[in-house]
Amino acid sequence: MELTKLIVLLTEEIGIEPACSVMLGLPGDTKESVNRTINFVNSIPEISYSNFSIANPYPGTELYDWAKNSKHGLKLLINNFSEYKRYDYSPIEVNDLKQKDLVRLQKIGLVKIHLRPKRIFAAIKMLGFFNLVFLFFNFIKFPQVCIQKKGSLKHEANSLY
Numbered sequence: 001m002e003l004t005k006l007i008v009l010l011t012e013e014i015g016i017e018p019a020c021s022v023m024l025g026l027p028g029d030t031k032e033s034v035n036r037t038i039n040f041v042n043s044i045p046e047i048s049y050s051n052f053s054i055a056n057p058y059p060g061t062e063l064y065d066w067a068k069n070s071k072h073g074l075k076l077l078i079n080n081f082s083e084y085k086r087y088d089y090s091p092i093e094v095n096d097l098k099q100k101d102l103v104r105l106q107k108i109g110l111v112k113i114h115l116r117p118k119r120i121f122a123a124i125k126m127l128g129f130f131n132l133v134f135l136f137f138n139f140i141k142f143p144q145v146c147i148q149k150k151g152s153l154k155h156e157a158n159s160l161y
Helices: 002-013 031-042 062-068 099-114 117-127 129-141 143-148 153-158
Strands: 019-024 049-054 074-076 092-094
Touching: 019 031, 019 099, 031 099, 049 099, 062 074, 092 099, 099 117, 117 129
Parallel strands: 019 049
Antiparallel strands: 074 092
């Protein structure tokens, strides 16, 4: 973990904005391990952006076979992947993480990283204060409404997440 922190610090020092992606719901994940991951990402102030995604076991992948056959703690909840949504939904459960747990932890991760002063100031600069407040409250209340309004400012800002 210390090496990760050092690499992020060095990345910022050479002028590259540090960012990371986190995948939730992988084999072996538990409530405890996901919370540790969220806290670890949040403990590195140089990370200005992080995406928290829930694993999606697409047909034809090893992850899909595992989830379909309930291996490695995974359980597939859908067969129709047209129902899949990037936020506010999980196509799987894993170990002690139910669907609602994964969605809640995804939101916690997103809120923790994006409510940092550094991230807020960057978003205000890009979108303007009132647009950002509007988007934030709508995302918290109605995440799918924000995501589905393609071509709108809401969609563009949501792509930040």
